[in-house]
Amino acid sequence: MRKSLFFLPLFFLVSFVFAQSIPDGYRSAKSNLQSGNYWEAMNAFREFTDEASYGDLALYAAFHAGEAAIKANQAQAAIDLLKPLAERSWLHQNESKILLAQAYFLNNNSLEALPVVASIQEQKFESKASNLAYDYLVKESPDFLIRNLKEYQNLPVYTAALSAVLRKKNVLSSDEKSLFYELQGQNQNWSSTGSNNGVFDLVVILPFSNSSQSIATEGFIYELYQGIQLAINQLKKEGMSVSLNTFDSKRSMDAVRAILEEEQVQNADAIIGPIYPEETDLVSSFAEAAKIPFIHPLSNLGDRYVGNSYSYLFRPSSENIAEGIAKGLKSSLAGDRIAIAFGGSSRDTKVAELLKDKLENDGFELVNYQEISPRNAATFLTNLGIRPTLDSVEVLVDQVVVLSDDPNMADPILSLVESVTTSVPIFVMDSWLTFNFANYEMLPYDNFYFISNNTPNFESEKMVQLKDQFYRSYSFFPSTNSILGTELVYWLYSNLNPDLDTDFRTSLDQQVFQAGKLTWGFNFQNSNSNRYVPVFHFVEGELKPINNP
Incomplete structure (x- = not known):
């Protein structure tokens, strides 16, 4: 302007x-x-x-x-x-x-x-x-704009500017969040009464392309969508009344705004996606104003949704993960000397900070706390005394936590652990289970523990059925993202289908623990994210949770 x-x-x-x-x-x-x-x-x-x-x-x-x-x-x-x-x-x-x-x-x-x-x-x-x-x-402070809102709340440019200023803040107070979503609804004139047509109407908004490229048919976004589509098809085969409307966000805020004006979106029963922060902020604002559940399918960063009524993470939040790791460390009974290594992603850094504070408050001794890279990942362990030439009694730590989904970080760590005689428990994210170079049965000690992030239950009967259905549909087996897409639809339908007498939030609150079809389960009671974060360990070749729901 x-x-x-x-x-x-x-x-x-x-x-x-x-x-x-x-x-x-x-x-x-x-x-x-x-x-x-x-x-x-x-x-x-x-x-x-x-x-x-x-x-x-x-x-x-x-x-x-x-x-x-x-x-x-x-x-x-x-x-x-x-x-x-x-x-x-x-x-x-x-x-x-x-x-x-x-x-x-x-x-x-x-x-x-x-x-x-x-x-x-x-x-x-x-x-x-x-x-x-x-x-x-928009150059004024939030405090100034909020302080004078009562006098100018009927001036559209004032509320639009306040909404824009609040959007730029990294952290909003609960009052600022409530005000932000209220303003977004007013400025966009968003409203919805739902279709009430006896059909579970699902909308998917994902960045299949950007503004200059054609739709991609590979990558994690498309894998996620394949799982969503498979679940919808399966529900229809089972006689369920469901519909799916899919939109391409194109990594464009203008495209997302236009999508939110679509009748199918305004009458949806639930919205999956998008995934990028600026887009999810806008859709979350729409969801709060229109009273339609919006679910981020992949993120663990849920600070912005705390206190909201209609915005959710499908996966555990950083806080949930930190809590689950702390419980796992206590359950292992290996000792109180802890070392934490973490990658450079927002999720890893956030979980590490939360876990550090939690463990120190619980009386654990933090031996080392360090951001690592593929170049120094193995060195992090050797500095703790986990070396081929040393016995376990000389190790300086009782338990190790490595927070990263990067296979380039996992590779040197696994290579080192293969050559040592230490049995120190090492807690890693469940993504390490899918790395094709990882063979945990060949390790000298069964000392790896896996932190759940909506972990698939690979040995379940439903998973076997899914693999067969997926292969018949796509001629290859499902990735983790496809499994999560399918599970997300099943979870939504089980809490939102037209035959239920309760709304989505009430349905979630009534269940302390909800078993998953393809994953190990959920706990969304009084939460906008999955609070169930078990830690798994191989027991006689099978993955088993060491802490109960």
């Missing part, structure tokens, strides 16, 4: 009206204003502001003197020149108000500018005034 508000048509109008009597000095002032000589223009126009001497020409001179003063960063001078024009009834009163509002904003006095903006009623000038006000208001 531009804050440059030249009103050049006034030059032509005044030239037409006063063509026979415009002084040369006035013409020279106009020329200076047009060529950017603002100080000269301002002082030259002042000579013609005496209405007794110059009549209506004085009004135009004052107007353009105020305009030049703004361009010369002389805000108070502009206010003095423009305020009388804005308060009197004349042909260009609205233009005068817009310039006066700009002068107040330039003078860091938004509370004087806003009443001027609000006083502009003529539609063709409202948008100019709103654009000007928005550009200045």
